[in-house]
Amino acid sequence: MPISPNQGSTGGGTTVTITGTNLGGATAVRFGTKTATITANTPTSVTVTSPSGTGTVPVTVTTPGGTSNPLQFFYVGAPFKSTLSPVTGVTAGGNTVTITGTGLSTATAVNFGANAATPTVVNDGQLTVTVPAGAAAGPVGVSVTTAGGTNNGLSYTYVDAPTIGTLNPNSGPATGGTAVTITGTNLSTTQSVAFGATLAPFSVINDTSLSVVTPPTPDGQPGVADVTVTTSGGSALAAGAFTYLAGPGI
Numbered sequence: 486m487p488i489s490p491n492q493g494s495t496g497g498g499t500t501v502t503i504t505g506t507n508l509g510g511a512t513a514v515r516f517g518t519k520t521a522t523i524t525a526n527t528p529t530s531v532t533v534t535s536p537s538g539t540g541t542v543p544v545t546v547t548t549p550g551g552t553s554n555p556l557q558f559f560y561v562g563a564p565f566k567s568t569l570s571p572v573t574g575v576t577a578g579g580n581t582v583t584i585t586g587t588g589l590s591t592a593t594a595v596n597f598g599a600n601a602a603t604p605t606v607v608n609d610g611q612l613t614v615t616v617p618a619g620a621a622a623g624p625v626g627v628s629v630t631t632a633g634g635t636n637n638g639l640s641y642t643y644v645d646a647p648t649i650g651t652l653n654p655n656s657g658p659a660t661g662g663t664a665v666t667i668t669g670t671n672l673s674t675t676q677s678v679a680f681g682a683t684l685a686p687f688s689v690i691n692d693t694s695l696s697v698v699t700p701p702t703p704d705g706q707p708g709v710a711d712v713t714v715t716t717s718g719g720s721a722l723a724a725g726a727f728t729y730l731a732g733p734g735i
Contacts, residue, residue, distance in 0.1 A: 488544060492559040492591065494634040497537035503546055503556065504530045510548050516558055517542035561633035564588040569627060569639045573674070573717045576643040578618035584629060584639070585611050591632035597641055598625030619643035622671075622718075644718030647671045649726065652712065656728040659708075661701035665727070667714065668694050674717040680727055681710040699727065707731040 493499025501521070503514065509528035514521045521533035531546055535558070543555030566586040574580040584595065590609040594601045600617040607613060612629075619625065627639040650668040657663030667678070673692040678685045683700040690696055695714070702708065709725040 488556045488558060490632065491557065492561050492632045493535050494632065495537060495539055495560045495562050496634060497535050499535040499632075500524070500532065501535050501544075501558070502530055502532045503544065505546070505553065507550055508546055508548060511546050512549070513547040515543075515545050515547070561591055561631065562588050563634040564592065564629050564631045564636045566627075566629055566636055566639050569641060571717075572640070573642045573644050574616055575717075575719050576619045576622050576645050577719075578616045580616050581613055582616055582641070583611065583613050584627075586629075586636075588631060588633055589629065592629055593632075594630040596626075596628045596630070604629075616641070644674055644716065645671045646719035647675070647714050647716045647721040649712065649714055649721045649723040652723070652726050655726060656730055657699055658732055659702045659705055659729040660732070661699045663699040665697045665699060666690075666694055667697055667712070669714065669721065671716060671718055672714065675714055676717065677713075677715045679713045679715075699729075702729050 488503050508531050511526050511531045514533045516536050516538055519536040521536055523533050525532035538560045541557055541559050544558045545555050546553045568585045570583050589612050590606055592604045592606055592612050595604045595614045597617055602614050602617045604612040604614040622643050622645040624640050624642045626637055627641050628635050628637045648670045653666050672695055675689055678687045678697050680700055685697050685700050687695050687697040707729045710727045712723045712726040714721050
């Protein structure tokens with residue numbers, strides 16, 4: 486006589502179906518010493534709402550013909566989440582987040598706001614999940630659903646990808662050292678600025694502007710360089726946006 490599912494929340498409320506024979510007219514389904522609420526009954530099945538409980542309990546079905554042999558049902562406590570890493574990512578989603586805590590082994594879903602994703606369980610204390618796309622930039626609550634219930638309490642922030650508008654000035658000596666203001670959008674979480682493949686020192690002025698000092702060209706020669714701004718929301722590339730100028734010769 487199978488029982489499905491064979492585990493559920495310690496708080497009760499799990500819909501459980503027991504299948505077998507001669508189950509019609511069931512008068513009671515007991516989880517240990519507690520009686521479950523019968524919601525459907527046929528000669529081959531009984532569906533109930535589990536009562537609250539703890540540990541492993543025997544489940545029996547009583548009909549006018551007697552009481553069945555017991556089946557085991559496992560009560561699972563609600564999950565506890567302690568950390569989420571990283572806590573920000575692109576609004577388009579797709580990056581991997583690790584959640585740690587306890588009671589995570591039966592996790593079936595992780596919700597980022599209203600959007601659900603299916604996690605990969607590493608062990609009872611850790612799971613990973615691919616972040617779904619967000620509806621918009623900004624923070625959302627993160628909840629984990631397991632056989633023991635749903636737990637909230639963590640937050641994840643979606644960040645829009647940056648854009649690059651203008652560079653002022655857009656040229657300077659090949660030896661570097663030019664102070665440049667980069668304007669654009671979604672720049673407040675900037676992690677790096679590169680001229681070609683060379684990283685440049687920078688400071689964030691606000692969400693729409695950066696102050697950057699150009700690095701020298703790798704070979705000391707003039708030419709154009711792509712400018713790449715990378716934030717926690719992604720990267721923006723301005724092709725050939727800065728021109729390195731040759732120095733004077735006499």
